[in-house]
Amino acid sequence: MTASALDILAQHNLRKTAVRAQVLDIFLDSREALSHNDIEAHFNQVDRITLYRTLKTFEEKGVIHKAIDGGEKLKYALCSGHCSEHAHEDHHAHFHCDQCGKTVCIESMHIPAVQAPAGYQLSGAYLVLKGTCATCT
Amino acid sequence: MTASALDILAQHNLRKTAVRAQVLDIFLDSREALSHNDIEAHFNQVDRITLYRTLKTFEEKGVIHKAIDGGEKLKYALCSGHCSEHAHEDHHAHFHCDQCGKTVCIESMHIPAVQAPAGYQLSGAYLVLKGTCATCT
DNA sequence: TGTTTAATGCAACGTTGTTTCATTTGGCAA
DNA sequence: TTGCCAAATGAAACAACGTTGCATTAAACA
Numbered sequence: 001m002t003a004s005a006l007d008i009l010a011q012h013n014l015r016k017t018a019v020r021a022q023v024l025d026i027f028l029d030s031r032e033a034l035s036h037n038d039i040e041a042h043f044n045q046v047d048r049i050t051l052y053r054t055l056k057t058f059e060e061k062g063v064i065h066k067a068i069d070g071g072e073k074l075k076y077a078l079c080s081g082h083c084s085e086h087a088h089e090d091h092h093a094h095f096h097c098d099q100c101g102k103t104v105c106i107e108s109m110h111i112p113a114v115q116a117p118a119g120y121q122l123s124g125a126y127l128v129l130k131g132t133c134a135t136c137t
Numbered sequence: 138m139t140a141s142a143l144d145i146l147a148q149h150n151l152r153k154t155a156v157r158a159q160v161l162d163i164f165l166d167s168r169e170a171l172s173h174n175d176i177e178a179h180f181n182q183v184d185r186i187t188l189y190r191t192l193k194t195f196e197e198k199g200v201i202h203k204a205i206d207g208g209e210k211l212k213y214a215l216c217s218g219h220c221s222e223h224a225h226e227d228h229h230a231h232f233h234c235d236q237c238g239k240t241v242c243i244e245s246m247h248i249p250a251v252q253a254p255a256g257y258q259l260s261g262a263y264l265v266l267k268g269t270c271a272t273c274t
Numbered sequence: 275t276g277t278t279t280a281a282t283g284c285a286a287c288g289t290t291g292t293t294t295c296a297t298t299t300g301g302c303a304a
Numbered sequence: 305t306t307g308c309c310a311a312a313t314g315a316a317a318c319a320a321c322g323t324t325g326c327a328t329t330a331a332a333c334a
Binding site: 066116 | 203205207209232235245249254255260262263266269270271
């Protein structure tokens with residue numbers, strides 16, 4: 001069984017509202033990292049501000065995480081299930097296509113263990129691949 | 138001998154102007170990745186638009202490169218000497234401090250060779266470390 | 275059903291970045 | 305040195321992005 005939008009909201013103790021359910025559905029459908037703009041485009045109409053707040057809330061509650069892709073825009077992707085309110089566990093690489101601008105999670109590629117330079121304390125690491133994706137080649 | 142701002146401009150066939158020299162001096166002094174805002178703060182007064190164009194020109198000519206740090210803002214860092222107008226060679230990791238927000242290049246840490254998933258063509262890879270830097274611990 | 279609290283929608287505002295055009299300045303040759 | 309040309313700068317206007325405060329609406333729960 002695949003998790004539905006309402007399941008996800010329940011799991012994170014979030015109120016079930018129309019906007020939130022729709023946003024989650026968009027993420028579940030597309031399965032790639034989405035920017036604020038991408039999401040807005042999927043709506044017939046939605047309040048920009050509400051969307052900003054929804055994304056912020058989702059991130060704080062561990063539903064989505066920022067997908068660093070080296071592109072211009074900030075994107076978010078659904079967390080894979082191990083994220084919590086307290087810590088995001090986003091230990092896979094992201095691929096950013098220079099052609100279409102899409103960003104996909106590469107769950108299979110784990111970020112190698114790195115050693116921080118002296119005096120530095122590591123809290124996380126991100127690996128971003130750039131190039132041309134399968135559909136753009 | 139350390140490269141001066143004017144040397145760098147000459148090496149890249151760029152006109153020696155006051156703004157450009159100052160921007161380069163700021164980069165040479167600070168030796169960390171700087172956002173548009175950081176740079177603007179170092180000036181007594183400078184035209185925002187000119188600064189945007191200066192940074193864009195520098196990037197196109199291989200003087201600076203974008204430093205992906207997973208932070209909110211786009212930052213630039215001086216290229217290490219092997220970048221050209223045609224290709225940036227930015228094969229080292231960046232460290233982003235969550236406390237002070239500074240981003241430094243870790244020249245010593247090279248990005249591991251990764252294998253792209255089937256159908257994907259790789260053009261580059263970025264490795265971003267996050268945590269607390271030496272001065273913030 | 276009613277109450278409480280969170281989420282939404284709206285207005286206003288601030289920041290960031292781009293485009294267009296007139297002016298100034300650097301580079302180069304006479 | 306002088307003058308010309310192309311590039312760089314500065315100013316204005318504009319568009320996109322993002323935040324804050326406040327009134328209204330809707331979800332959760334007794």
